[in-house]
Amino acid sequence: MVQTVASIPLAVNESLTIQKRRIQNGKNNTRLSLVTGTHGDELEGQYLAYMVGSFIDANIDLLDGIIDIYPALNPMGIDSITRGIPMFDLDMNRVFPGTKGGTMVEVICSSIVDDLSGSDMCVDVHSSNIFLKEIPQVRISVPTAKTLVPYAKMLNVDFVWIHDAATVLESTLAHTLNSRGTKTLVVEMGVGMHITKEYCTQLFDGVLNLMKELGMWKGETSPVREPIISEGHMVGFVNSDAAGIFVPYASFGDTVKQGDHIGDVVDPLTSKVVEKVLAVCDGMIFTLREYPVVYGGSLLARILQPERGKEQ
Amino acid sequence: MKKKILFSLKSPYREQLDIIGFRFGSGRKSLAIVGAMRGNEVQQMYVCSRMVQALKKLECEGRLADDTEILVVPCVNYYSMNIGKRFWAMDNTDINRMFPGYDLGETTQRIADGIFSKLQGYEYGIQLASFYQSGIFLPHVKMMDTGFTDPDIMRDFGLEFGIVRKPRPYDTTTLNYNWQVWETKAFSVYANATDEIDVKAADEAVNAILRFMCNRGIAASKTPPGYITEIIDEDMTKQIQSEAAGLFFRATEIGSTVEHGDVLGRIYDPLDGELVAEIRTPVSGTVYFAYNSPLINAKTVCFKVIM
Numbered sequence: 001m002v003q004t005v006a007s008i009p010l011a012v013n014e015s016l017t018i019q020k021r022r023i024q025n026g027k028n029n030t031r032l033s034l035v036t037g038t039h040g041d042e043l044e045g046q047y048l049a050y051m052v053g054s055f056i057d058a059n060i061d062l063l064d065g066i067i068d069i070y071p072a073l074n075p076m077g078i079d080s081i082t083r084g085i086p087m088f089d090l091d092m093n094r095v096f097p098g099t100k101g102g103t104m105v106e107v108i109c110s111s112i113v114d115d116l117s118g119s120d121m122c123v124d125v126h127s128s129n130i131f132l133k134e135i136p137q138v139r140i141s142v143p144t145a146k147t148l149v150p151y152a153k154m155l156n157v158d159f160v161w162i163h164d165a166a167t168v169l170e171s172t173l174a175h176t177l178n179s180r181g182t183k184t185l186v187v188e189m190g191v192g193m194h195i196t197k198e199y200c201t202q203l204f205d206g207v208l209n210l211m212k213e214l215g216m217w218k219g220e221t222s223p224v225r226e227p228i229i230s231e232g233h234m235v236g237f238v239n240s241d242a243a244g245i246f247v248p249y250a251s252f253g254d255t256v257k258q259g260d261h262i263g264d265v266v267d268p269l270t271s272k273v274v275e276k277v278l279a280v281c282d283g284m285i286f287t288l289r290e291y292p293v294v295y296g297g298s299l300l301a302r303i304l305q306p307e308r309g310k311e312q
Numbered sequence: 313m314k315k316k317i318l319f320s321l322k323s324p325y326r327e328q329l330d331i332i333g334f335r336f337g338s339g340r341k342s343l344a345i346v347g348a349m350r351g352n353e354v355q356q357m358y359v360c361s362r363m364v365q366a367l368k369k370l371e372c373e374g375r376l377a378d379d380t381e382i383l384v385v386p387c388v389n390y391y392s393m394n395i396g397k398r399f400w401a402m403d404n405t406d407i408n409r410m411f412p413g414y415d416l417g418e419t420t421q422r423i424a425d426g427i428f429s430k431l432q433g434y435e436y437g438i439q440l441a442s443f444y445q446s447g448i449f450l451p452h453v454k455m456m457d458t459g460f461t462d463p464d465i466m467r468d469f470g471l472e473f474g475i476v477r478k479p480r481p482y483d484t485t486t487l488n489y490n491w492q493v494w495e496t497k498a499f500s501v502y503a504n505a506t507d508e509i510d511v512k513a514a515d516e517a518v519n520a521i522l523r524f525m526c527n528r529g530i531a532a533s534k535t536p537p538g539y540i541t542e543i544i545d546e547d548m549t550k551q552i553q554s555e556a557a558g559l560f561f562r563a564t565e566i567g568s569t570v571e572h573g574d575v576l577g578r579i580y581d582p583l584d585g586e587l588v589a590e591i592r593t594p595v596s597g598t599v600y601f602a603y604n605s606p607l608i609n610a611k612t613v614c615f616k617v618i619m
Contacts (some may be wrong), residue, residue, distance in 0.1 A: 009557035011607035012582045088444065089398050094409075094482050101551060103445065104611040131403065170481035239416060243322040267324075293324055295402060297419035 005070065006111035008104055016076060016104075018112060023056050026064030030216045033116050034207065035070045036125040038093050038173065040077020040084070044127035044190040047200045052207055065216025068119070073112060073173075081193070083129065097176040113176055121151065121214060122184040123207065124174050130192035131291040132299060133252055136199050137161055138227070139186045141169065144178050149229065152185055154213050156206030156224035159286055159304065162231055191290045228284075228304065236281035236303040240265055240294040242274040250279075250301075252288045262301060265294060281305050313368050318385065319426030321419070329391055331427055336367045339379035342530045344434040344496070345521065346385045346427075346487060349408045350399060351392025355505040355514065356440035360386035362518045366533070375532045382530065383434070388427055409482070411490040428490065436528065437491040438521060441500035443601070445613065449502045450566050450600040451516045453541075456489050461497040463543050468527035469501070469520040470538015472567075473600060473618060477546045504566075544618060550597070552615040556589035558582050560608035564599055564615075571596045576615050579608060595619045 005018040020033075034052060036045025049071040056063055072078050076086045084091050085105055098109025116122055128134045137159040138152035145162045152160045169175055177184040187203060190196040209224050211217035240246065242265045250262035256279040265275035277300055287302035294300070314335040321329040347353065347360035363384050370376055387393065391401045399406050405420045413425025431437065443449065452473040453466045466474030483489050491498035501520060504513030523538050525531040554560070558579045564570060570593050577591040591614060601616035608614060 009610040011557050011559070011609055016609070083404060089404075090444065101553070103613045104609050107553075107611040129403075237416075239418065243324040245324065293402070295323060295419040296321055297417060297422040298402075299418055 005115045006108045008108065016108070018070070018073060018075065018108060020068050020070040020115070021053060022066060022068050023053065023060070023063065024066045025060050026216075028064040028216055030065040030214050031068060031119045031121075032065070032207075032211055032214060032216065033068045033070065033119040033122040034125070035073060035116065035122060035173070037070075037072035037078055038074055038124070039091070039126065039129070039192075040074050040080065040082045040086075041130055041192040042083075042127040043078070043193060043195055044200060045125035046071060046078075047195045047197070048125055048203055048207075051200060051204045055204070055208075059219055062217060062219035063211075064218055065211070065214070067211070067216075070112075070116075083192075093173060094171040096171055096173045109173075113173070113180075116173075116177055117180055117182050119177075119182050121210065122177055122182055123155070123187060123210070124184055125187045125189075125203070127190040127194075128188055128192055128287075131289060133191040133288050133290045134188045135159055135253065135286045136187065136189035136202055137286065139163060139188060141175070141178075145231075148178075148183060148185060151183060151210065151213075153227060154206065154210045154224065155185065155187065156202055156209060156222075157187065157189075157227050158225065160227045160229045161235070162229070230304070233283075233307055234281070234305040236279070236283060236305060237299065238262070238277060238280055238301040238303065240275060240277070240298045240300055241296055243295050244268070244274045245292045246277070246289050246294045246298070246300055247292070248288060248300075250285055250288075252285060255284050256282065256303065258282050279303060313364075313371060318430045319423065321423060321426075323391070326391065329423075331385065331388055331423075333430065334364050334367070334384045334386075336371045336382045336384075337376040337380045339381055341434040342377075342380045342382060342528075343436045343438065343525065344383045344385070344431045345438045345440070346388065346431065347440045348387045348393065349389055349487070350406065350442065351389055351394075351396065351401075352398045352507040353440070353442050354393070354507055355503055355509055356442060357387045357393075358509050359440050359501075359503050359514050359517045360384055362514055363521060366518060366522060367531075370531050370533055377530055377532075380530055382525075383431070385427065385431070388423070408487055409485045411485055411487050412494070428487070431487070431491070432494050432496070434496050436524075436530075437488075437496040437498040438524075439488055439498070439500050440517070441488075441502055442506040443502070445603070446605040447601055447603045448510075448566055449504050450598070451504055451513050451520065452502050452600060453520070454500045454502065455498065456483060456492065458489065458492040460492040460495065461499075465497060466499060466543060467541040468524045469499070469541065470523045470535075471501075471516070471520050471541055472539040473598075474541045474543045475546055475549070476543065542618075548619050549600070550593075550595045550617045550619055551613045552576065552591060552593060552617065554579060554589065554591060554608050554610055554612045554614045557608060557610045558588050559606055560603060560614065562602055562604065564602070566599055566602055568599050569597070570599055570617065576602075582607070591615065593617055
C-alpha cells in the first residue's frame with residue numbers, strides 16, 4: 001500500500017510528495033523502515049528498495065511484520081540529479097529534525113521524522129557521492145555504538161565505522177531518530193550516480209538477515225559476513241596536496257603498506273606528475289576517489305589500519 | 313592600506329585562487345570584516361568594497377585610532393561567483409560550514425583554515441551575512457548567543473534591531489560561531505539584498521559599521537545618527553508561512569508596522585489568476601523579512617515579524 005508521508009503544493013500545478021510503501025503480513029507488528037534517496041545523486045538505494053520490495057511481494061507468506069520502504073526522501077533531487085534540495089541548495093541531511101513552523105524543507109523533514117519514529121529499526125541507505133567509492137559499511141556515532149553495533153553486524157556489510165560525533169551531525173536523520181529512541185543504522189556503499197548490483201545484492205541479503213533476527217522473516221537467509229569493526233583500528237586519510245587529475249595505481253579493497261605508491265596526480269597541460277600519492281599507513285583501502293579532477297585537499301583514499309597489536 | 317594575499321589555492325584548470333585582504337592601520341588587531349563566502353553574495357562583497365573606500369579615506373585623514381589594525385576581506389569565494397554558483401565550484405560544499413577549518417582536510421576545509429588563521433586574534437569580527445532563501449531584510453545585526461559576546465554591544469551599530477540567536481547544531485561550523493570560540497566578539501550584519509546590489513541598504517550597512525567603529529574607539533568618523541537599537545531574542549520574531557502555492561505578491565514594505573490580521577501578501581493561481589490565499593499576520597509588530605520571488609510554494613516562510 002502506497003502512503004503519503006508529506007505533500008506540499010509547489011508554485012505551479014504540482015505538489016512535492018514524499019511516499020512510502022507499506023508491506024504487511026502476519027500478526028507481528030515489528031516494523032522495519034528502509035529509507036533512502038536523501039541525496040539526489042545517491043542511487044544505490046533505489047535498486048535496493050526495488051529488490052527488497054519485489055522479493056517480499058513474491059514471498060509475502062514469509063513476512064511476519066511490517067516493512068516500510070521510503071525510496072525517495074528527496075524526490076525532486078533524484079529527478080533533477082541534484083544532491084541537495086533543488087531551489088534551496090540545502091543538504092537535506094543537515095535540516096533534521098525540521099519543524100512544523102519553519103520553511104518548506106523543515107516542514108517536510110518534520111513530517112518524515114514523525115512518520116519514521118516508532119519503527120523498531122530503521123536502515124538509512126546512502127551511497128557516498130560522485131567523488132568517492134565506498135565498500136559497504138555501516139557508520140555509527142560513538143554514543144550509539146553499544147546499542148547499534150550488534151544490529152550493524154547483521155547487515156552483511158564489510159566494515160562498521162564507529163566515528164566521533166561532530167555537533168554538525170546532530171542535524172542528520174539518523175541522529176534525530178536515534179535520539180528519539182528509534183534505532184537507525186546508516187549504510188554507505190558504492191558511488192554516486194551509479195548502481196553497483198554486487199553491493200545491492202550484498203545489502204539485500206543483510207536486510208533479510210536483519211528481518212530474520214528481528215523475528216519478522218520466516219524464510220531462509222544467506223550467511224552474512226563478519227564485518228571489521230573500526231574500534232581498535234585507525235583510519236588513515238589520503239588527501240591530495242596538488243591540483244590535477246588523479247590516476248590511481250591501487251585498487252579498491254587492496255591491502256597496502258605505508259609508503260606504497262597508490263596513485264599520481266598529473267597535469268594534462270604540462271604532462272608532468274605533480275604529486276606522487278603514497279599510502280599514509282598500512283591497511284586496506286576502503287574508500288577510493290572515483291572522480292579524477294582534484295584540488296589541494298581533495299580526498300583520494302581512506303585506509304583502515306590493522307588492529308593494534310595485529311600489524312603484520 | 314596594504315593589499316595582501318591571505319590564502320592561495322591552485323586549481324587544475326583555472327588561475328590560482330587568491331583570497332585578498334586589505335589591511336588598514338597597524339598594531340592591535342581591532343576589527344576584521346568579511347564579505348562574500350558564497351558565490352551569490354554580491355551585496356556582501358559590495359558593502360566590503362565600500363568599507364575599503366571609507367577606510368582608505370579615514371586612514372589618509374589620520375582618523376584611525378593609534379595602535380589599531382583593521383582587516384577587510386571582501387570576497388572569499390570568487391571562484392563560485394565567476395561561474396554563477398552559490399557554493400564551492402567543485403563539490404558544492406559551503407565554506408561557511410567548514411570553520412574553523414583543517415589544513416590537512418578537504419579543499420573547503422583548507423580554505424576555511426587558511427582564511428581563519430588570518431582572521432583570529434581580532435577583538436571584533438563582522439560578517440556581512442545572507443539568508444539562504446530569496447528575500448529582503450530590514451538591515452539589522454545579529455549575534456549568536458555563545459555566552460562570550462555581550463548583546464548590548466550590538467547597540468553600537470545603531471541599526472533598528474539587534475537579534476540574538478541561539479546556535480543550532482549546524483551553526484557550530486560557521487565563521488561567526490568559531491570567531492566567538494576563539495574569543496573574537498562576532499556579529500553578522502544583514503544588508504538586505506544578496507545577489508543584487510541595494511545601494512541604500514549598503515549605505516546603511518556601511519554607516520552602521522563606521523558608527524560601530526566610532527563607538528568602540530577604532531576610528532573617528534562622521535555618520536548619520538542611528539537608531540536606538542532594540543535588542544531582541546530570535547524567539548520574539550514570528551515566522552509566517554504561506555498556506556498556498558502560486559504567484560506571490562507582497563502587500564507590505566520591509567520595516568512597516570503591522571497590526572494583527574493585516575494582509576501582508578496575496579497568492580494567485582498561476583494558471584487561472586484566481587486569488588487562492590491572503591497572507592495575514594497573526595501578530596502585531598515590524599516586518600523585518602519578506603520573501604521576494606514571484607513563485608511561492610506552500611509552507612514557505614514569506615514574512616518575519618518582530619513582535
